[in-house]
Amino acid sequence: MTDDRVTIRLTADEALVLSHWLEKLQMTDLSRVVDDPAVWAPVHRIAGTLDKTLPALFAPDYAQRLEDARARLRPEG
Structure with a gap:
C-alpha cells in the first residue's frame, strides 16, 4: 500500500x-x-x-470568533 495523502479543504469558519x-x-x-x-x-x-x-482556545476573542463562525455556517430559516 502506498502512503497516499488526502487533502481536505475547509473555510476558516468550518475549521474553527x-x-x-x-x-x-x-x-x-x-x-x-x-x-x-x-x-x-x-x-x-x-x-x-x-x-x-x-x-488559540484561550485567545480573548475566541468565543466571539466561534459564535460568529457558527452563525455564518448555520442554514438560514
Whole structure:
C-alpha cells in the first residue's frame, strides 16, 4: 500500500467550528462515541492540525470568533 495523502479543504469558519467540536469530542470518552479505535488516530491528527493553524482556545476573542463562525455556517430559516 502506498502512503497516499488526502487533502481536505475547509473555510476558516468550518475549521474553527470543527476544531471546537473535535476538542469537545476528545474531552469525552472516545470509546463511547467512536466504536472503532482505528478512527481515533485520524481524529487526533485532524484536531492537532487544526489546533496548530487556528486562533488559540484561550485567545480573548475566541468565543466571539466561534459564535460568529457558527452563525455564518448555520442554514438560514
